[in-house]
Amino acid sequence: MGCVPVSMKAIAVEPGAGTPTVIDIPRPEPGPGEALVRTLRVGVDGTDHEVIAGHHGDVPVGSDRLVLGHEAVGVVEDPNGTDLEDGQYVVPTVRRPPNGTNAYFDRGEPDMAPDGEYVERGIVGAHGFMAEYITSPAESLVPIPEELAPLGFLVEPISITEKAIEHAVASRSAFEWELESALVLGNGSLGLLTLAMLETVFDVERTYCLGRRDRPDPTIDLIEELGATYVDSRETPVPEIPDTYEPVDFVYEATGYAKHAVETVDALAPNGVGVLLGVPEPWTFEVDGGRLHRELVLHNKALVGTVNSHRGHFESAIDTLSQLPAWFTDALVTGVYGLEDAEAAFDTADGVIKTAVEFDGI
């Protein structure tokens, strides 16, 4: 006698060759040390759009499509003998070891693993979380309080900024550094989340957020409601920010616009640090490399690239999420769509800030 595999819905894409579609795939079975998680909500971000366009990431070996999704929250359906509890709300981390494990995973720093030493669920080489059920090693499932679960899909992007700020602060830890002014490059959902963190959790006195939108615009409203200053890059390019506003102690780049990496140095105050998070394509252009170099040296400036995050950053992110004001997250999340409306979650029309797909009600 055979058996009929239980199937489930998932959202997959052929990178560079299509739009995300709902497909039927077998429901996964948890292996040893893994729990089965019923997916509740999965966020959509810029990386998903880069994967869809074929600019970043890759399908799993042997597959011609990728199940999307790396910003998930779910509920444990079957602890399968792990320390997790039935009904516990969890957020999965993103990186997994490609073959067995390696030193980066062993010491809890998968975010520092180089190419070839990791896969990323929903991005590079492993299916993501946009499916009704997922399995995951228990140590990659971070418990989240029930009251935060509806916004649990924000934990992964917040964790990215937790890491970026941790690395920025570390780079300034050999001297007395005060983070009094900060500039976020980019008013997408990650930029806005970071701006909210800087304003409400890190208590940065003066914050700025750069975009290229005309008023009225909901992201500009959010920036100003947070108490930050909106900088229109068409009026005030990054290198002019010190003269127009002030040189800033901290720059957070979330645009993926390659000129911003070098212009960040111009925007920084002495002893400042810029963290880079965008992943641009190759692009050759002219740079005053002499001035860039001189500025970095004579004013003790630093540029720090950062990618991904580890479990500790997810835990910090859950604490941060609990501190973000409800009016902010209400305005940030512009749409949560059921599977039947999933395509709406990938819409990037004006007015859309942050969306998620809902696989099951909370």
Place this chain on the structure above:
Amino acid sequence: MGCVPVSMKAIAVEPGAGTPTVIDIPRPEPGPGEALVRTLRVGVDGTDHEVIAGHHGDVPVGSDRLVLGHEAVGVVEDPNGTDLEDGQYVVPTVRRPPNGTNAYFDRGEPDMAPDGEYVERGIVGAHGFMAEYITSPAESLVPIPEELAPLGFLVEPISITEKAIEHAVASRSAFEWELESALVLGNGSLGLLTLAMLETVFDVERTYCLGRRDRPDPTIDLIEELGATYVDSRETPVPEIPDTYEPVDFVYEATGYAKHAVETVDALAPNGVGVLLGVPEPWTFEVDGGRLHRELVLHNKALVGTVNSHRGHFESAIDTLSQLPAWFTDALVTGVYGLEDAEAAFDTADGVIKTAVEFDGI
């Protein structure tokens, strides 16, 4: 009745308009909190040559020339009521507050002071140490054991690298970082001192030093005697170092060649850090800024600019100096010249590595 001021010999220059000459100036009198120091030896480095050429630094207000010298060792001639002792060997730090003091000096971090908040003796806005006597606040005079005094002029350049390495390590302190391979860009005296520190004090397993000299050359001999690999930039440009040798965990840039600032990112291994110390002139050239940005992000790389050093770095440098092998410092210091031969100390002919002017015997 008047009095005849006691005069002394000093070495001064009109930046950009001449060569260093021996002049007579009044011997300084220590003010409150200052000691009088009889100068023994003062080193010459690339910054002196940049000052002489008029590319860096500035004369003191109201003066048309600058007494050179920022790498000094001397002996206390008159403690003048300070905690120092008569006959104590000391190395002066370089930065001083321009008017009274400020927060950077108050917290012992003059190296982090921005433009306008410091002068640098012998470089920017204050006369240097190339004079038979100098005065200095006691807290800017770092005691050095008598047996190290003959090489005390190496303490300041070593302190520059102490700071650079401290800031580099700090920037990697948010994760487990192992410094197993290092590349020094530049085989001048600072590059060679740094290479010796990495090899003999920091026990870095594999080190490389980049230059553009033909064999036979005494700096290449020194590099190889230290156990490092000489990289000829004419054969192996910086971006090709990973393929020809290996990607390195740490790059120390001491060339002032602006393309090295961006090429450093290519030479780094994942999670590596490059410290920049050169001070180039403006120079616009083409850069693949997209690849630079992407590399920094996806491989968690960092670039850290660093300038000057504080008293703590001088203290570490004295300890480091005590650990450098005598054969190395013997070969590094190619000439110590009395005042009558002072011009020889500024000669940059082949075979010259590190020189000093001797104002008084030790």
